[in-house]
Amino acid sequence: MQKQTQDILLRDKGEFTKFQILLEVMRNQPHVKQKDISDTIGITIQAISKYFKKLSKEGLLEAGSERADYRLTPKGITKLRDELNNLDTYVRTIKNELKIDHAWIAIATLPVKTGEPVGLITKGGIFYAISVNDPNVEASGIAANDAHPGEDIGLKDLKGKVKLKQGKILIIKLPSIRKGGSRTADMEKIRTLIKEFKPDRIGVMGAVGRAVINKLNVKADIEFGISHSSVIAASRGLNVLVLVVGRMVNKMIQEIDAQNMRFANDIIYEVKDAKNT
Secondary structure, three states: OHHHHHHHHHHOHHHHHHHHHHHHHHHHOOEOOHHHHHHHHOOOHHHHHHHHHHHHHOOOEEEOOOOOEEEEOHHHHHHHHHHHHHHHHHHHHHHHHOOOOOOEEEEEOOOEOOOOEEEEEEEOOEEEEEOOOOOOOOEEEEEOOOEOOOOEEEEEEEEEOOOOOOOEEEEEEEOOHHHOHHHHEOHHHHHHHHHHHOOOEEEEOHHHHHHHHHHHOOOOOEOOOHHHHHHHHHHOOOOEEEEEEHHHHHHHHHHHHHHHHHHOOOOEEEEEEOEOO
């Protein structure tokens, strides 16, 4: 079934164009301009308009209340995720057939010489190279370079499966400066959420968020590229708490959904409002 899906997607120009449009909508929703998609994938805007109607009829795309407001439906997200997974499987199969090497990067915990077998484990979201005879080994590979303890090392010909337990993301929605900023944030509620969630990392976005963590005397681990960094951290098994102003919550959610779909992750997130009522 998977092979059949790949064949249809790669050989049927119409299906591949649908795939491209769904991908572009996902990347840019909710404010999607048909002309931008037309320019990106190289077909006329009239053709794009027809495809939009087909995708809507198939239940993959829905229009919002405003102009140029489009989103993927749950069915559309599932279809796009499945097709991305199928393409990823196809590419990995071709790489294996062509013997294209991929090196996993880890931190050495012992002296290693090029060509030696090495074990691999994950801890705190980081890959570590250990003795291949260690009982905690999750996978094993061949060292691609010499390394001393604490240095980076590449591993190839990986065998086994690295256990990557996905973390969670808690988004704390803060009031904007027009609504009082940190002065109208419920500090006790935020303090309780941090205590109960027990985050491995804390991210903060914007001046309001920084003011809040200053008042709470909490240190931020992530201050730039919050959306992407939080998702990467969660995909490595870390629980991440993020303090953001209300209007940025949607950006965070879109990034999480996009990464979940792209890498077939299932990162769970929750949004809590911290405005004083």
